[in-house]
Amino acid sequence: MTKSLPDALILDRVETPVGVALIVVDEAGVLRAFDFADYEARMRRLMGRHYPGMDLTPGRAPEALRAAVTRYFEGDLAAFDGVAWATNGTAFQRQVWDALCTIPAGQTLSYKGLAERIGKPSAMRAVGLANGSNPVAIVVPCHRVIGANGSLTGYGGGLPRKKWLLSHEGAAFKDAAAA
Known part of the structure; x- marks a missing residue:
């Protein structure tokens, strides 16, 4: 959405069916990052690049955001609609991330289609690299991008998690593991 530097970053943790979600918000409660605990080191490196010298202070995300996470994983696929998020990526990355938000739950798009x-x-x-650099996973649904042949391709949160998310949303894809 916008490129700005917050005054503070707060790190919350919420249990989900696919692991502990890491939720980073700024002092106004705007989402700055969403990732999973098994990728915390990567998320911290990314946050360090986007917000140099800023620490992640343990705390609690706004209840509305925590509730949206719970509702999404309980099946409300529109739970993240309207969640305020902000990033500090390049203009091109933000263009890709904005375009990701146009892919409805239950649908997928190829990298070519996204480009x-x-x-x-x-x-x-370049679209693939921007997709892989998305700091607000699931909310900005980078998991909905798949290979041109319909197969699952790389996902920063791991292919098993991508498979779970797409299945949860009812999206069609080729599952190489099931073949």
């Missing part, structure tokens, strides 16, 4: 959606059809590799 076309932002008007840069030859930028598939």
